[in-house]
Amino acid sequence: MLTKNEDPPHGPSICFEMVGLCLNNITILQDVSFTVKAGNMHCLIGPNGGGKTSLILSLLGQTPHTGRITINWIGGTTIGYVPQVLDFDRTLPITVNNFMTMICQNMPAFIRTRKKYKDIINNALRLVSMDTKGERRLGELSGGEMQRVLFAQALIPFPDLLILDEPGAGIDRGGAKVIEEIMLVLKKQKVTMVWTNHDLKQVRQMADAVTCIHKEVLFSGTPDEVLTTERVFQAFGATSSGP
Amino acid sequence: MPVVQRLAESGWLPESLKYAFVFNSLVAALILGPVLGGIGTLVVTKRLAFFSQAIGNAALTGVAIGIILGEPYTSPYVSLFSFCIIFGMAMVFTKNRTKMTTDTLIAVFLCISLAIGACILLYVTAKVNVHVLDNVLFGSILTVNELDLNVLFVISFICIFCGLRFYNRMVLSSFNPNLARVRGIKVIFLEYLFILMVTIITVASVKIIGAILVEALLVIPAASARNLSRSMRGFFFYSATFSTLSCVIGIVVPMELEIPVPSGGAIILVAAFFFAVTTAIRWLRRAYPALGKI
Amino acid sequence: MHTQVVKPAGSSREGLYFVLTTAVVIAVAAICIMHRTRAEPERVLLEYQISGYKDLNSFKQGTFVALYTAAMEIDAAHDNNEGTWLSVKDLQERFMPPFAHDRAWAMSGKLIWTQKILNKDMIHATAYLGKPSISDISGSFLLVLLHDHSTEGDYQIREPEHDEGPFKIWYSGETDVDFPERLSVRSLAIMGWKEVIPYTGDNEMKRIKG
Incomplete structure (x- = not known):
């Protein structure tokens, strides 16, 4: 398991109050209000372009949002972020190990990886089953492998709040299982997770709470309560990706 | 220096080294080579090759301003640095604050800068002849003096320090700025810092390899290294090596063989040669995987 | 918390x-x-200097400009000829103004030129004195060239804005001067010679800006 020197993490609770976002005269988010309970795995679902990613970026403080987003930290205050993509030249000779090294240390990755980070990086990569592919170039990774590496990165340092933007997109079955297992472990450790997702089956199985975003909050609650078929159809229109 | 002179005269080292300017240029090449090669890896990674080009062209305007303000026209460093720094920062600022695409932006800045430079130069042609422009654009090792070397030392030191300290963060910023910010990296600050680094090393290189061709040295050795290397270590060190070799060979060979080409041109030709060879190697590796690591 | x-x-x-x-x-x-x-000496005219474009009338200016060009030729020729200075006769044979006896020369006071060579070891110097044979038009001109071959290599780094350039041109209102014994700046200045500073880009700016 990942080693951590502090107390077991208690993730924060998050409060969204009348959050809005308007860019280039287009309203992306409007009156978004809901709560993420501490230690919960909270999924965000909704159609593409509905504002899920924008909401995540607002939570990260990187958009000029209106309204109020409050994070009530209980344990530590580390945020781990798993983005959807990395934008880079695929022919660049940067290996997975190089990438993880750059994440961890100040010393340039082309010199060497410091000893104290070598184990940490190895552990994280092993958790996502990428430790054997450490010397692969980032550009050679499949979409799923890339996602797993990005996941590993978010675990260093061990997060109290884990934010994932569509980590399931393009991932293979095996990889998805790996990530699921880790997230269950994180759940047990009471890490708060905010997770945008398209796989409703996964949401139903794993999430403690789910919120549907399509510019506004369409519905929010526990999966049992709100993930009824009509609601799903209502949210996604004719294009349902249900079970 | 006297040691080198004696060695040169007695035949141990190439004879041309007994001239101060040759020695100075070689020292400059040995410093500039690795620094440009190293920064080049960042330029290529962050895909900012044309940004660097614009700054190189701005150097011409900087020289023109320097002449008109009365600086000695073989080393108008104050104007050069000031103008190019402001120019570089203005480009970054405009990129961040407007919706212009990067290439439109660069084109606009390039043209405005060239226009200003040309207008100013019309005024100062009484004082200066066309060869000054030649030297600025393509370098002239003959006029490298102590001041140039000192400037080069200081600038290289700054770049090496900043480069080593911020390398990882700069790469990550270009991969995903949001992720970088979450990890506590000051993305915008580093953006400006990087352009600043490119600007000052460009200005310091103007004498030796010329404004237009600095960008080539920032890009070509890194591109050659990219063909050969499998990890960042190879990338960086190959790039620095190719860059240094290009500089040294490009300075020494034309002098030894007495070919009257500007140093900048020779250096770039050598760099291009390396690029061609490494591209061939890469193609061969692809076509015949059995060759593996040569 | x-x-x-x-x-x-x-x-x-x-x-x-x-x-x-x-x-x-x-x-x-x-x-x-x-x-x-401010550190540039050319920006301010020192006491012993006069401006080539302001302080000389058109005839003297003509001589000065011609002498300036000739100086550059003599300077280059000295490097190419392995250390010999062109004589007045050489220059006249090459029709080099202001040494050649052409129309401009006739109108600018018909200066008679003599030369002194003062080479010593690695330091080569020469001076050309031009005295007018018709008075009232021009004064005397003195061209001094200095090559210091003791610096490293044979390469001379030409930085014309540098005060110790390879040549200087002096002017004196006197028409009957002796050839100066000492050619240093101080000696010439003491004897009343004025160093002529050429037209610069600064002057161009002033002319345009008015």
Whole structure:
């Protein structure tokens, strides 16, 4: 398991109050209000372009949002972020190990990886089953492998709040299982997770709470309560990706 | 220096080294080579090759301003640095604050800068002849003096320090700025810092390899290294090596063989040669995987 | 345990820092340039100097400009001829003004030229004195060239803005002067010679700006 020197993490609770976002005269988010309970795995679902990613970026403080987003930290205050993509030249000779090294240390990755980070990086990569592919170039990774590496990165340092933007997109079955297992472990450790997702089956199985975003909050609650078929159809229109 | 002179005269080292300017240029090449090669890896990674080009062209305007303000026209460093720094920062600022695409932006800045430079130069042609422009654009090792070397030392030191300290963060910023910010990296600050680094090393290189061709040295050795290397270590060190070799060979060979080409041109030709060879190697590796690591 | 309100983006002070930095750069540059140009001797005419475009009438200017061009030729020829200075006869054979007896020469006072060569070891110097044979038109001109071959290699780094250039041109209102014994700046200045400073880009700017 990942080693951590502090107390077991208690993730924060998050409060969204009348959050809005308007860019280039287009309203992306409007009156978004809901709560993420501490230690919960909270999924965000909704159609593409509905504002899920924008909401995540607002939570990260990187958009000029209106309204109020409050994070009530209980344990530590580390945020781990798993983005959807990395934008880079695929022919660049940067290996997975190089990438993880750059994440961890100040010393340039082309010199060497410091000893104290070598184990940490190895552990994280092993958790996502990428430790054997450490010397692969980032550009050679499949979409799923890339996602797993990005996941590993978010675990260093061990997060109290884990934010994932569509980590399931393009991932293979095996990889998805790996990530699921880790997230269950994180759940047990009471890490708060905010997770945008398209796989409703996964949401139903794993999430403690789910919120549907399509510019506004369409519905929010526990999966049992709100993930009824009509609601799903209502949210996604004719294009349902249900079970 | 006297040691080198004696060695040169007695035949141990190439004879041309007994001239101060040759020695100075070689020292400059040995410093500039690795620094440009190293920064080049960042330029290529962050895909900012044309940004660097614009700054190189701005150097011409900087020289023109320097002449008109009365600086000695073989080393108008104050104007050069000031103008190019402001120019570089203005480009970054405009990129961040407007919706212009990067290439439109660069084109606009390039043209405005060239226009200003040309207008100013019309005024100062009484004082200066066309060869000054030649030297600025393509370098002239003959006029490298102590001041140039000192400037080069200081600038290289700054770049090496900043480069080593911020390398990882700069790469990550270009991969995903949001992720970088979450990890506590000051993305915008580093953006400006990087352009600043490119600007000052460009200005310091103007004498030796010329404004237009600095960008080539920032890009070509890194591109050659990219063909050969499998990890960042190879990338960086190959790039620095190719860059240094290009500089040294490009300075020494034309002098030894007495070919009257500007140093900048020779250096770039050598760099291009390396690029061609490494591209061939890469193609061969692809076509015949059995060759593996040569 | 503490509460954090997430701050929206866009409250960055990028613009402010940019303007501030630009202002600082310009301020520093202005100080440096003022310091640099003040150190330039050419910007101010010293007591023993006169301006080639302001203080000479058109005939004298003609001689001066011709002498300036000739000086550059003599200078280059000295490097190419392995250390010999062109004589007045050489220059006349090459129809080099102001040494050649052409129309311009006749109108500018018909200067008679004599030369002195003072080579010593690695330091080669020469001087050409031109005395007018018709008075009232021009005074006397003195061209002094100095090559110091003891510096490293044979290469001369030409920086015309540098005060110790390879040649200097002096003018005296006197028409009956002896060939100066000593050619140093101080000696010539004491004897009343004035160093003629050529037309510069600065002067062009003033002419255009009025």
